[in-house]
Amino acid sequence: MTRSLLAKAHIAVERTFPEQRLFLRSDTETRFIRLSPLTQFIGITGSAMLLGWTIVSSAILLMHSLGAGDLREQAMREQAIYESRLNEVAAERDARASEAAAAQERFAVALAEVSAMQSRLLDSEDRRSELETGIEVVAGTLRDTMKERDAARDEVAALMSELAETEAAQPEVSRLEDLETTLDFLTAALGDLAVKRDAMSDYVAEAEVHMDRIAMNQKLEAERNERIFGQIEEAVNTSLKPIDEMFSAVGLPTDSILEQVRRSYSGQGGPLTPIIFSTSGDEEPDPLTERANEVLGQLDTLNLYRIAAEKLPFGFPVRGSYRSTSGFGPRWGRMHEGHDYAGATGTPIHATADGVVVHAGRLAGYGNLIKIRHDFGFETRYAHLSRIRVQEGERVSRGDRIGDMGNTGRSTGTHLHYEIRIGGEPMNPLKYIKAARDVF
Numbered sequence: 001m002t003r004s005l006l007a008k009a010h011i012a013v014e015r016t017f018p019e020q021r022l023f024l025r026s027d028t029e030t031r032f033i034r035l036s037p038l039t040q041f042i043g044i045t046g047s048a049m050l051l052g053w054t055i056v057s058s059a060i061l062l063m064h065s066l067g068a069g070d071l072r073e074q075a076m077r078e079q080a081i082y083e084s085r086l087n088e089v090a091a092e093r094d095a096r097a098s099e100a101a102a103a104q105e106r107f108a109v110a111l112a113e114v115s116a117m118q119s120r121l122l123d124s125e126d127r128r129s130e131l132e133t134g135i136e137v138v139a140g141t142l143r144d145t146m147k148e149r150d151a152a153r154d155e156v157a158a159l160m161s162e163l164a165e166t167e168a169a170q171p172e173v174s175r176l177e178d179l180e181t182t183l184d185f186l187t188a189a190l191g192d193l194a195v196k197r198d199a200m201s202d203y204v205a206e207a208e209v210h211m212d213r214i215a216m217n218q219k220l221e222a223e224r225n226e227r228i229f230g231q232i233e234e235a236v237n238t239s240l241k242p243i244d245e246m247f248s249a250v251g252l253p254t255d256s257i258l259e260q261v262r263r264s265y266s267g268q269g270g271p272l273t274p275i276i277f278s279t280s281g282d283e284e285p286d287p288l289t290e291r292a293n294e295v296l297g298q299l300d301t302l303n304l305y306r307i308a309a310e311k312l313p314f315g316f317p318v319r320g321s322y323r324s325t326s327g328f329g330p331r332w333g334r335m336h337e338g339h340d341y342a343g344a345t346g347t348p349i350h351a352t353a354d355g356v357v358v359h360a361g362r363l364a365g366y367g368n369l370i371k372i373r374h375d376f377g378f379e380t381r382y383a384h385l386s387r388i389r390v391q392e393g394e395r396v397s398r399g400d401r402i403g404d405m406g407n408t409g410r411s412t413g414t415h416l417h418y419e420i421r422i423g424g425e426p427m428n429p430l431k432y433i434k435a436a437r438d439v440f
Contacts, residue, residue, distance in 0.1 A: 016041075083323055093437035106231070111299070113228045118292075120221065128214060135207050145196055232295055246314065246435045247305070257376060261304045261311075311375040313429075314436035315352035315398045317382060317418050318343065318405070325415060328428040337426035338381065338419035345414050347405035349382055351396045352432075360388050366417070367409020370402055379424075383417035384409050 014037045247257070318341045326340040351372055358379075359371035368385040386406025396402060407414045420427045 086324060089434070089437060096437065111232075113232070117221075117225055117228060121225075124214070124218060124221070131207065131210065131214070135204070141200065145200070246309070252312070252376075257308050257312075258301065258304045260376070261308050309436075310398050311354050312432075313352040313374060313378055313380050313420050314432055315350065316433055316436075317341070317349055317352050317380075318416060319348040319350055319401075320344075322347065322416075327430060328426075335426075338383075338417050339429045340415045340417055341405075342413060342415040343405050345386055345404070345406055347416075348401050349385065349403045349405055349416055351398055351400045351402050352380055353378070353398050355380070355396060357390045357392055357394045357396060357402075360390055360392050360394075362408070365410035367411060368403070368406060369409075372396060372402075377423045379421045381417075381419040381421070383419075384411045384415060386414075 016037070019036055020040065320343060322341045322343040324339070325342045326336060328339055329336060353372075353374045355372040355374040355378075357370060358373045359369060361369065363369045366381070366383040368383075368388055370382045370385065370388060370390060372380050372382075374380065382403060384406055385403040385408065387404040388402070389404070390396060390400075390402045405414060405416050411417075418429050420429045420432060
């Protein structure tokens with residue numbers, strides 16, 4: 001049956017493609033090539049398949065090209081949106097920086113007011129203490145004078161009684177003269193005591209007026225201090241809230257970091273030392289002292305935050321024109337452990353926190369690389385640089401220029417590859433940059 005089918009197929013091919021001859025003529029002879037039905041069938045079938053494959057491949061390539069064009073346009077639109085968002089973020093960051101600078105200026109003015117207020121209150125306490133001492137001395141002198149006056153009056157009364165008895169008994173003349181002399185002396189002494197008493201009364205009256213004036217001044221000073229404290233507390237809260245949110249946004253152990261900074265800066269004295277406004281000897285501080293110490297405690301916390309922020313990589317590494325080209329995360333099947341910023345060759349690169357340079361040279365695919373070790377286990381890396389401006393072991397501060405953007409190492413264009421690591425583990429740098437945009 002198989003042979004019968006093959007025979008029928010062969011007959012059908014011969015009918016469809018009868019044998020053909022292809023003549024090749026030259027000057028001397030003529031030759032021909034015989035094309036059998038099977039050869040014609042194979043040639044035509046192969047040509048048809050080749051033509052079909054060409055058409056299908058062209059359609060696939062055309063569809064792929066159209067799809068790639070759409071993806072490219074979509075990527076360009078997303079990039080434009082991202083760059084616009086970055087510009088908005090930069091403008092917002094500048095506005096927040098201006099607000100932070102204004103709050104810092106208000107804080108400096110308020111701190112100066114606190115120092116002046118403390119000096120005035122201490123002077124007022126000294127004046128009140130001196131006045132109280134003076135009044136006590138005057139009161140004691142007045143009491144002694146009144147006692148002397150009463151004693152003199154009693155003595156005069158006794159002498160007058162004795163004089164009356166002497167006159168009745170007609171005493172000796174010498175005894176009468178002594179009594180008269182003594183009486184004159186006591187009368188003069190009483191007159192002097194009366195003058196001193198009047199003077200003391202006037203002094204006490206003036207002291208009472210002065211005490212009333214001091215009480216009024218203290219009341220006015222208390223009202224003024226209330227306004228000053230309100231301004232200080234507002235300035236402190238305005239400055240403290242953004243920086244506290246910055247630390248919380250990146251999930252840092254705030255209490256532990258502040259405690260480490262406090263141990264490193266454990267000196268005493270200065271404007272942030274707790275103060276005492278009362279000299280009365282009371283052990284319990286008055287409400288004003290408690291409020292002032294609370295504000296100073298917040299200022300101390302703000303100062304510790306400022307010191308910690310200088311030591312942590314919250315700064316931005318690129319100064320000048322740039323665009324973000326690749327973020328943190330998987331890329332082309334591998335983990336991209338940093339964030340890329342493209343720009344012109346030589347664009348300034350700056351340290352994002354205080355630290356010590358532990359590497360400054362070439363390193364495999366990083367090209368020209370700078371590593372900076374910071375406190376609290378942080379490390380930052382700046383790769384593909386065209387120029388390195390620091391040396392190993394050098395201490396740098398946040399904002400110092402450490403290198404220039406370049407295209408060294410495994411790189412496809414001029415850009416900065418920026419990394420943040422904690423204990424050797426890579427972290428997303430954009431998380432720290434976004435957290436600090438309302439503070440720096």
